[in-house]
Each structure stands twice: as structure tokens, then as C-alpha cells.
Amino acid sequence: MLTAEEKHQIDHEISLVPAPKNACIEALKIVQHSHGWISDESLKDVADYVGMSPAELDSVATFYNLIFRRPVGRHVILLCDSISCYVMGYETIKEALHEKLNIQYGQTTADGRFTLLPNCCLGTCDCAPALMIDNDLYRNLTVEQLDEILNKYT
């Protein structure tokens, strides 16, 4: 069930576009913001609300890298795996993260704290390697900084 607050926000997005379904990505963002991801149930709720079939909405949802159709941890780590970060040795960061968190790409730590995902260029290539955790960007990364960074997130 969509909450009253979610409906209120989605209604606002719908008011800006010609047809409710034009606001479907915004609606997915709103629901993901409160739940962390888009479950089948949420997908159906949003689809009903904007007048699409769940299959149609799913085809949109799965197109975008940052709409999560599987549960994620409390914090999502996006590690840039694009060219400048590659040249600047992002692979050592990747290996250190795999080791410290004991997970591979696409997995969530056993305590539900982190999900680790690869991400293309974060647009800060002059400060490579880089990663993002939730809304925070970390640049000019070294392996030594990782513990301190990860410790900020509970």
C-alpha cells in the first residue's frame, strides 16, 4: 500500500505531466526512497496508481541502473569501474572492499549494512578512483582510507 505521504508526492509529480504514467519513474523514485528498493508489491501499487500494467512498469524499472528490484542493504556502495578509475588503480579498492565486507558485487553484507555495486563514471575522473556511499562521494581513494569511511555507516 502506498502511504498518504507517498501518494501526495506522486500526485505532485503527476500534476506536472500530461498523463499519470509519465510520472512513473518519479513515482518509483519516491517509493524507493522510503523502502530502499522496489518490491513486486510496490511495483504493483505504483503501476495501479499511475495506470500502467505491472509488466509495463517493470520494463521501465529494470531499464535503469539505480532502480533496485532486489533488496539492498542500509547503505549502497557504488564503486566507479570506468576508465579513469581503472587507469588510477580502482581494482585494489575493489579487492579491498570484497575482502573487508566479505561480499562480491551485487551482494549485501550478512548484517544488512552494505550492498556493493559497480557503477559507471561518477563524473569526478580528475579525482580517481572514486566511490559513492548513499549521497556521499569519496574521491582520490586509497585502500588505507576505507576503514575510516566504512565506519561512518552503521
Next chain:
Amino acid sequence: MEKPLTQHIVPGRAPLSLKEYEQVGGYQSVRKILKEMTPQEVQALVKESDLKGRGGAGFNTGLKWSFVPMGPDAATPKYLVANADEMEPGTFKDRVLLEGNPHQLIEGMIVAAYAIQASISYVFLRWAYKVAAREITKAIQEAYDAGYLGQNILGSGFNLDMHLHTGVGRYMCGEETALLNALEGKRANPRAKPPFPQVSGLFGKPTIVNNVETLCCLPHIVNNGAEWFKKLGLTADAGTKLFGVSGRVKTPGCWELPMGTTIREILEDYAGGMQDGYLFRGLLPGGASTDFLVEEHLDLPMDYPSIQAAGSRMGTGTMIIMDDQTCPVGFTLNLQHFFAQESCGFCTPCREGLPWVEKILLAIDKGEGKPEHLLTLDFHTKYLGPGNTFCALAPGAMEPLQSALKYFREDFERHIHEHHCPWSKAKAWQPSI
């Protein structure tokens, strides 16, 4: 040296508020056009200034606008979209403008919207730019409060609304017709042209999509004139340009310099030359979808015709340097992995071809390559090239590949003959998932 676009950007400091921006001449161009110029005059001025789109293709901006239907019979509403998606690997120039001076972008957008008589505008911003999102939201509100946005702007009768739209991550959203689909709440597949977006774009209405840097040039052209803008460039190309360098150089970064500054000057005077212990081997001049240039090209001026004559493209003007300790096969593989992953899957050559290319490069990188693999790669550079796919993503992907095969062929051959990667340091690139 004049740096109109970045003159008010101080790294590490918050961007100018609307008040501060006005004190240094901000929004004067809006006052001027609303009072003194017709939309057609603004279009003509920008065409005359020879401003070329900074999003990669380099098409004359005023000319692009001139295809928008004008006059009382034109469809309404018309839309203006600032393309702030910037997901091309190696590209980080628009971020500087978005985070550093959002009012300059808003001012440029008002100029562009007035020129085509658009009444609704969007900033299509990529998700990762959180600081930019915060600053733009604030700046849009300030502009509304001051009467630069909304109804009857400065009493002129001109109306313009502006919305910030944040994407949810897909490289295709930067392609202008795919961007329109994304804004309409659809998959970001590109659209067939014609009809061009200028005639039938967002929600079927006339729409202009312009790059952030392109839009930021506009207030300065209005304030200082077309001749002034042309003279900013050192060569035939007009204006200044944000050039960036990433890779193993001493001081990577982004600088506003005259169009036509040589690659060597940018690399040595601004980026500080190569880091100690690393030698230059090649560079992509303007993002991941441009052809490699090598040592012999370093004295070329960075402008559209010169870089094109050398077999590459200016693209976004943000260079990626390949040093002598980075394996060219691994480098190319990383790029192709990106393009294969980001292919929208709409047309078969790209959907099937790019993963094939990635697979072959991975095999070569791991020492499992066969001589005939190079032929297969050559074949792909032709059949995924311009004209064979629905949009420019696949041809863009082929640019670094075809030039790597040209300039670094020996490295590819060594991998195949020696059955391993000669760069002991570089581990084989691991595809992400």
C-alpha cells in the same frame, strides 16, 4: 586570459547566491533580451557567434534553434532541456559549471528558452550529482523569487517555468531523443529522426536539448556580442572551452581555456605533465567515445576541425591519458565493457555486437586470444560504425577500439602470441557482474 564561464567559480567555496551573482553582472543578459531583442534576433546573434554545441557533436547552436517552429501558429508549449546527464566516462566538465555557478546555467536557459519561445524548461541532471542537485534547487527558487522565472518575467510578458529532473542512471539518457523518453517516464531508447525534436520532442511538442556548457556560454554572448565570442578562440573555432585531463598526470583537473589551445599545452602547463615514472602513450581527446591520439598529435590545437582532421573528435574536450604502464588491451576492454553494459538493447548490431567485442577483448587480455580475433574486431569496427546502428552509441564505442587496433596493434598481437598480458602489473579486467 578571459574565462567568462568560470570567472566566478572558486573551488571549495559555495556558488554565488543570486544577490552576489547580480552584483557581478548576473542576469543582465535576460534584462537585455527581454527589453531590446526579439527571439529571432537572439537566434541570429548566437548563430553569428559560431557557438558549437559542447555536448559532443559540435553543431552550431543558433542553427539548431532555427529549426524550431516560431510564430503564433507554432505548437505550444515548447520545451527547453539542459542536458546535465554527463555519464560519458572520463567526462566531468559540466559538473564544474553545475556545482560552481548554477545561476549562470539558469540565466543561459532563460536566454535559450526566450530565443525559441519555450515556456517550460528542465534540467536533466544525473543522479550522482548530489551537490549540483542541491545548489540548482536553491538557485531555481531564488530565480523564481526574484522574478526571473515564472509568469510575466520582469514585466515582459514572457513566461518560463523550470524544473529539476534527476535521472536514475543510464548512459543513454544523455542521447537527446532518449533523454526525452526518460523525461516522459519511458525506457530511454532513442527515437527515430525525423521528426527532429525541434519539431516534435517532449510530449510531441517542439523541444531543444542543449548541453550545460553550451547554455552557460549564452549570457556572455548576449552581453559581449558575437565578435567578442569568436575572438576568444585561438583558431577558427569560437569561444573558450572547458578542457579536462584525467589519468597519470601530475595535476589532473579541468580548466577553461581558449578554443584551439594545443593538447601539449593543456597536458604540460595545466596538467603538469606525466607523473614521475610514467610515460605518455596515448589519449582520448574528448571522453570514452573518441579515437585515440598519440605522441605525433600533441601539438594539435584542441578545436573541432583540427581534432577531426587527425581522425578523432573533440567530443567533450575532457581527455583521458593512457600511460605506458596501462595495458592498451585492458584499457580498451574497460571501455567496451562500459558500452556493452550501457547499450539500450534496441537494435541488434549494438546489443549483440558490443558483448561479442567485450568477450573477445577479455579473451585476448587473458592470453586466450587467437589471431583471427583481430579480424573479428576489425569487422565490428566497420559493422557497428556510423550508419549501421540506430543511434550513435555503438559507433562511439567503435572509435577507441578502431584507433587502439591501429596505434597499439603490436600490443594486441603480443597478447595473442605470448598467451598472456605483457603488463605484469595490470591484472586482467574483470567484468563486474
